[in-house]
Amino acid sequence: QKEVEQNSGPLSVPEGAIASLNCTYSDRVSQSFFWYRQYSGKSPELIMSIYSNGDKEDGRFTAQLNKASQYVSLLIRDSQPSDSATYLCAVEESTLTFGKGTMLLVSP
Amino acid sequence: DGGITQSPKYLFRKEGQNVTLSCEQNLNHDAMYWYRQDPGQGLRLIYYSQIVNDFQKGDIAEGYSVSREKKESFPLTVTSAQKNPTAFYLCASSQAGTEYEQYFGPGTRLTVT
Numbered sequence: 001q002k003e004v005e006q007n008s009g010p011l012s013v014p015e016g017a018i019a020s021l022n023c024t025y026s027d028r029v030s031q032s033f034f035w036y037r038q039y040s041g042k043s044p045e046l047i048m049s050i051y052s053n054g055d056k057e058d059g060r061f062t063a064q065l066n067k068a069s070q071y072v073s074l075l076i077r078d079s080q081p082s083d084s085a086t087y088l089c090a091v092e093e094s095t096l097t098f099g100k101g102t103m104l105l106v107s108p
Numbered sequence: 109d110g111g112i113t114q115s116p117k118y119l120f121r122k123e124g125q126n127v128t129l130s131c132e133q134n135l136n137h138d139a140m141y142w143y144r145q146d147p148g149q150g151l152r153l154i155y156y157s158q159i160v161n162d163f164q165k166g167d168i169a170e171g172y173s174v175s176r177e178k179k180e181s182f183p184l185t186v187t188s189a190q191k192n193p194t195a196f197y198l199c200a201s202s203q204a205g206t207e208y209e210q211y212f213g214p215g216t217r218l219t220v221t
């Protein structure tokens with residue numbers, strides 16, 4: 001049974017803080033990991049991909065991968081109200097398997 | 109939304125009717141996918157196609173059918189056999205060699221009463 005687990009939230013952070021979103025997965029052989037952002041009523045938007053252990057930074061976003069612990073995370077620095085959305089973790093497990101998402105609320 | 113279009117944005121149908129959702133892409137992507145999303149749920153894969161004239165069932169293919177006659181187009185038919193068709197339907201595409209890096213269209217919200 002393929003599983004990608006995320007805390008549903010909401011995760012509430014004040015503007016300017018660091019938001020930390022976490023995801024665990026069940027398939028040890030997974031090689032590709034993605035974070036999507038989904039605004040309410042809209043389709044998911046790919047914001048980060050990571051394929052090897054360690055950190056990958058892109059602007060205010062940092063993805064972190066630990067394959068030994070089967071854990072992937074997304075850090076958002078200097079959070080803005082416009083970052084308020086649901087963040088979906090997706091893991092390659094023959095096909096792409098999505099978590100249910102974590103809702104992030106950034107208050108001004 | 110990139111170069112993926114889905115139409116219509118909202119669709120209403122009576123129970124027992126088949127309905128076809130459109131998905132077109134101009135990204136020259138080889139692979140295309142259909143997902144459904146229900147409130148509070150993750151995306152679930154219905155069908156996918158990696159090449160023209162070929163497609164595979166995903167996790168929840170029952171009650172759905174697809175065709176892939178052109179690289180640009182991957183329509184999804186929701187048949188009357190689908191028990192709970194009301195959902196948000198999302199089409200995605202990806203480039204060959206990066207099949208897991210998928211880009212989504214704007215989605216079609218289907219309501220069946």
